[in-house]
Amino acid sequence: MAQQLPILLNSLFRASTLFLLGTGLSIIYGMLNFMNLAHAAFLALGAYVSASLIQGASNAIGGTLGTAAMFVVFLVILFVIVPGVISVVGLGMEQTIFKPLYGLEDDYQLLATFGVILMMEDSMKFIWGGLPVTSSAPSNMLGGFNLVGNTYPYWPIFAVVVTMVIATTLYYFFEETRLGKITLAMAEDEEVVSVTGIDTRSVHIKVYVIGVALAALGGALYLPNASITTGLSLEFVILAFAVLVIGGLGSLKGAIVASLLIGFMQSFGSYYVPQLSLAIVFLLMAAVMLIKPTGLFGDIKA
């Protein structure tokens, strides 16, 4: 049993990355009816930008601050600056290239955003080069603890806790706040909502920005434990859609359950059946779609 503990923690860490990515995609599709294949590129962008900023901050003020103060600087970068910067990029893209796609059929949205992800992938390759980028400074500063004879870093646990706080906040947002309720209403019928005098376009933009920021944050939290390479977004695209499809479109609960399922399957899978860990995820996705086409918790849209 003790052997399984690190895998269990890895599963939760994996699940939190997928949750942040999948939820963003899910609310953007479920609430705004926009099928964005390029959403996973915001995760990759978040990872790249945070790696650069952490590297830059370490070089610029690394020696002048104490460990604790430096860690705070890193946290500000990861939780405020990165989601902020990526949101601005995402908003710029929304205004220019996504806006003309809203009226199109889902199929054509998928195709056009496939074009967008190709452009984003190459742009990232242009900026950060083809070599893998890593920046594990925040994780290293946090250190680790002894777990069944090996050192296990604190960072994944920290990331999981942060994600749990975000999930709770999101739940509160949709259940309790005015904007959240309007969003849910828009998922049902945008036209009726707009008739009541609510500026649906501004709600649209807010929800979209939240989705992008979540994906960017997912990239920032994922970063210290991974090496970021081009092709990362293409890899995560399918996982993001797996979360979406397994959980059910636009369902927060579904996104949580699906991310956990996939996280566990991937982590335990790569321990017990290393060859097939990813394959199991897609088999699960196919099975869910065959048995319950709307996903485990999807009932908003058929």
Added chain:
Amino acid sequence: MSQNTATGVATALKRNLTTAPGIASIVLILGAFALPYLPSTGQFEVFLTAQILAFAIAAIAYNVLLGYTGLLSFGHAAFFGGSAYAVGLVMRYTSINEIFLLIPIGILAAGAIAAVIGYISVRHTEVYYALLMLALGFLLYIVTLKFYTYTGGTDGVPISTPTVAGINYLELWGYAGYLGGVLYYIILLSFVLSAVLLWVFMNSPFGLTLRTIRDSPERARAIGIPVHRYRWYATIISGVFTGVGGAMYAFLNGHITPDTMLHWSRSGELAFMTVLGGTGSFFGPVVGAGAFILIRSQAQQITEYWHFMMGFVLFLVIVFEPQGITGIAKRVRDAVTTKLNNRGEN
């Protein structure tokens, strides 16, 4: 083919062959047959044309789903690459080296994969169909990647030059002679044969049924068409002919890897070719495949960031001209006709 379809096909054939595009196609095909022997043609041009033809087969097949049945697939890499891998693995593990045995093997593999993946996917439409095809197609990519002891993993599988009807043309003629003398014609004939067969399918009652389903699945169901089953058939036919393209590409390229053959972005490329050329016409995807390969070969010489350019073009096409190049051509033709007619009236 049954009797009652023959009349429909014959009329459609007569109607289409006498138009300007019909005549142009015939001229182009004749030109393609003469290509290796034209004075200015080198090995590169033959290779490029063969590549276009291989992708054109897959793109026409892709359009059976997208254009005729109204289904977007992100899983076609599984058929394209599945066929190529069947060819490659058979060559690796058996002594079979004969192209006329390997082609049917590739086609059968693609058909089998399409039958399985399609059976599961056709219960859903639109995004769900696209994503289910994507997920199931991606399974094949992962399996090929992970079982590297059998499949070569990321290194891929070399495709050695096959014998043609028992004769080793590579030994006789060298590579240039083999490419321009035998392989090119096999690919060209496969293209012509696939195009003719698919054209007949799409102009038969079967094709009409698919179009009915595309336009309104509910109405199709109401008049007694088993919608799921026909979508499944369409997926299999599309898969089989995509497999023809995949096998041709494998022979032409001489080497296949999971990333070039089975990754889902390859499916996206096929979708791109189809949309670029135009989903609304039968030969649109051929134009799209040609444009794609030509743009890519030019772009690759200018920049390593050619994916950016392809993505940009795809985006522009969908936003500004969803009917693709043939849509633009049709608009230009209509504008010219209207202008001529107006002048006649004045």
